[in-house]
Amino acid sequence: MTVTQQIITVAAVVLGTMLTRFLPFFLFPAGRETPRYIQYLGRALPPAVFGLLVVYCLKNVSILKGSHGIPELIAIAAVVALHLWKRQMLLSIAGGTVLYMVLVQTVF
Amino acid sequence: MTKQNSIKKAFKAAFPYTIPIFAGFWFLGMTYGIYMNVSGFSFLYPMLMSITIFAGSMEFITVDLLLGSFNPVQAFLMTLMINARHLFYGISMLDKFRGTGLKKLYLIFGMCDESFSINYTAKIPPDVDRGWFMFFVTLLNHFYWFSGSTLGGIFGSLIHFNTEGLDFVMTAMFTVIFLEQWLKDRQHISALLGLGISLLCLWIFGADNFIIPSMAAMLMMLTLLRKPVEKREEGQR
Numbered sequence: 001m002t003v004t005q006q007i008i009t010v011a012a013v014v015l016g017t018m019l020t021r022f023l024p025f026f027l028f029p030a031g032r033e034t035p036r037y038i039q040y041l042g043r044a045l046p047p048a049v050f051g052l053l054v055v056y057c058l059k060n061v062s063i064l065k066g067s068h069g070i071p072e073l074i075a076i077a078a079v080v081a082l083h084l085w086k087r088q089m090l091l092s093i094a095g096g097t098v099l100y101m102v103l104v105q106t107v108f
Numbered sequence: 109m110t111k112q113n114s115i116k117k118a119f120k121a122a123f124p125y126t127i128p129i130f131a132g133f134w135f136l137g138m139t140y141g142i143y144m145n146v147s148g149f150s151f152l153y154p155m156l157m158s159i160t161i162f163a164g165s166m167e168f169i170t171v172d173l174l175l176g177s178f179n180p181v182q183a184f185l186m187t188l189m190i191n192a193r194h195l196f197y198g199i200s201m202l203d204k205f206r207g208t209g210l211k212k213l214y215l216i217f218g219m220c221d222e223s224f225s226i227n228y229t230a231k232i233p234p235d236v237d238r239g240w241f242m243f244f245v246t247l248l249n250h251f252y253w254f255s256g257s258t259l260g261g262i263f264g265s266l267i268h269f270n271t272e273g274l275d276f277v278m279t280a281m282f283t284v285i286f287l288e289q290w291l292k293d294r295q296h297i298s299a300l301l302g303l304g305i306s307l308l309c310l311w312i313f314g315a316d317n318f319i320i321p322s323m324a325a326m327l328m329m330l331t332l333l334r335k336p337v338e339k340r341e342e343g344q345r
Contacts, residue, residue: 009179023195044337047302050225075279093281097273097276
């Protein structure tokens with residue numbers, strides 16, 4: 001690829017990304033009242049999307065091969081337990097990550 | 109409060125929320141920079157791409173696109189597929205971005221998974237300017253990604269310390285965000301649907317193709333279950 005072709009390729013990716021981010025704001029501008037159904041989706045979608053993002057992070061974990069997803073399971077359980085106990089976002093994230101690193105580097 | 113003080117206050121409120129993202133983005137950004145480096149690109153590529161694209165997974169894929177044959181239409185369509193989940197973020201932020209002035213353009217431009225998740229769930233204190241808070245969350249995240257990618261592109265091959273497993277910081281963060289949302293919500297139908305459908309689609313369609321079917325199924329189920337979901341939203345906590 002020439003540099004020009006590379007620039008065009010990156011521009012196509014930028015354009016695609018921006019389209020997915022800006023489209024809802026073009027379709028439902030702030031000046032007009034948003035349809036009730038869209039308002040409902042705006043409230044109901046986020047919890048579902050957060051579930052999707054957790055699964056997305058784990059998409060390459062195989063329960064049949066390697067460590068069978070056990071370190072992931074232990075670390076996520078630790079994150080949930082820490083968070084329910086202290087409710088400190090940074091502590092839960094740091095604790096779970098350090099535990100996971102120890103698990104994959106030394107145990108599994 | 110003067111305008112300057114209110115901006116400073118928003119920065120101080122926003123910064124702690126972005127610390128886990130600093131760890132995650134520096135790690136992932138450097139990985140990305142190193143990947144570009146070993147693929148034969150100068151650090152200018154990760155530097156410029158991290159500023160303009162600012163969508164992590166897509167940038168890794170763009171490296172492959174740049175190494176392949178020239179096909180911008182395919183690149184565009186592929187981006188739409190992979191980043192389609194941003195449509196859901198926009199729908200969820202229609203209200204929250206209201207009244208943020210010109211900053212709104214940047215808030216939408218920089219709405220990656222992490223910025224969206226924090227800006228949607230953060231408990232912004234009532235005396236902190238919402239617009240500036242969300243602006244700084246987005247800006248800091250953007251800066252972490254940019255600096256990590258660029259440093260990875262420059263120094264990548266020189267770094268030797270065992271970072272295996274550090275990428276789990278993102279999984280941990282989304283787990284906490286999912287949990288926070290769960291504790292705040294009166295209805296848990298959406299959350300359970302989100303987990304269940306994603307797992308099911310991952311199992312059926314595999315890691316590379318499960319996002320679009322998951323989104324379609326979520327949209328369908330939430331539309332069918334609108335009555336019970338809305339009833340629970342209004343019910344007692």
